[in-house]
Amino acid sequence: MLKSLFPSEIALGLAQAVVASLLALVVVFLARRRNIHLEKDASVALLRGIVQIVAVGSILALLLKAPRWSSVFLLTAMIVAAGSISAKRAKNIPGAAKVSTYSIAIGAGLVTAIMTWAGVIDTAITSLIPVGSMIIANAMNTNGLALNRFRSEVLAHTGEIETALALGATPQATIGRYAESSIHSSLIPAIDNLRSLGIVWIPGLMTGMLLSGARPMYAAIYQFVVIAMILASSGLTSLLSTTMIQAQVFSPADQLLLKGAE
């Protein structure tokens, strides 16, 4: 129906965005009737989402004419933004943004670099940017989950941690097991995605490849490759961030800094 009303591709896209947003707002309205107030968060997120993705689309349109190495700058900017966004899950932990940015840079950056070097990811901007951004976005989510869980675990076990400190334990000995459980729980979505691949969901990248005429078998295998890369980068990011964040919650005199109000 929309296609007949909007012959221009961009106008059609915007109209489709409006319809999808309206549908999301209907759900927000339904939630409101059950006293769940998502109006502000959902409206801001929808607006931010469309502005950001249109901006990226415009940059991609420019980059298509730019040299291949220029994609490194865009991916670096994405890593910095991802670090800052997921650090918000580690409220009151000093240095969380730095820890998140370093972890995502190493976790997502290393996997992307190795896979590009090995020829798994094509160096063309149209391939490197979308696949790289998927790896970074998933590393960001995993990092946010790991830091959020770590924070909750530390706050829930302040008594145990300080008891161990009072008995002469090192900070690492007191919170090691909470860091381990944070890593484990942060990786559940990535592992479940891999488990349910093709059974419960057909990811966007595969859909896109099919729509652009790729052979279904190659599209399917490549989708597995991307999900496996996501697991590798998410795992590395989570391992690094939970290791680095441990030092941030203690003072140089081995005092727990992250705790409830005194």
Next chain:
Amino acid sequence: MSGNERQPPGTVLRAEGLSRVVPGKAIVSDVSFEVGRGEVLGIVGASGSGKSSLLRLLNRLDEPTTGTVYLDGKDYRQIPPRELRRRVGMVTQRPFLFPGDVASNLRFGPAQRGESLTDEEVWKLLEQVGLPGFASHEVSVLSGGEQQRVSLARTLANRPEVLLLDEPTSALDEQSKAGIEELIAAMARDHGLACILVTHDRDQARRNCHRVVLLEAGRVLQSGPVMEVLGA
């Protein structure tokens, strides 16, 4: 300031001008006192008077905003925190035992320094706190009083010179409370430990303490021999 201070003979721990300020409020203000070997010093005050906050400054679980503590005449900021906390042991209101059996809890502190308690040493510690034969018991099946005794034994396993006790009997019944009080007295009398007992219970302070520091809103209201400060 010199790292070493002159102090009366027998003094193990001396707090000098301790304060702790958190955003918006002073929770401990300019508190000074000392405690000697074999002495039980009471920190007495109503709920919210800063007793527990003061205690946490003594083993440096929190950092004083001003002031310091001298342990055997040495400024505690010059003592590595892990060594300081071995020497200044703490028993908290809730015991926070680690999952596992009683013996593994007792072995926790020494294991942090790479030391291992023998079965005989575990047995002696448990006998000392009135729990002989409890080494292999799972901590999850212990009563509140038994858990607090294990917590005390776990702290004693580090061979501390000072024992900080933060309302150790507030969650216990009368019988368990009397048992823990007897143990504290024995630790001071028989082992020469300097004990600092935080309590809101003035009767408990009268029964157990030689001297008391009376706190109100983080400040010392009065200090001295227990009968002088709290009356008979």
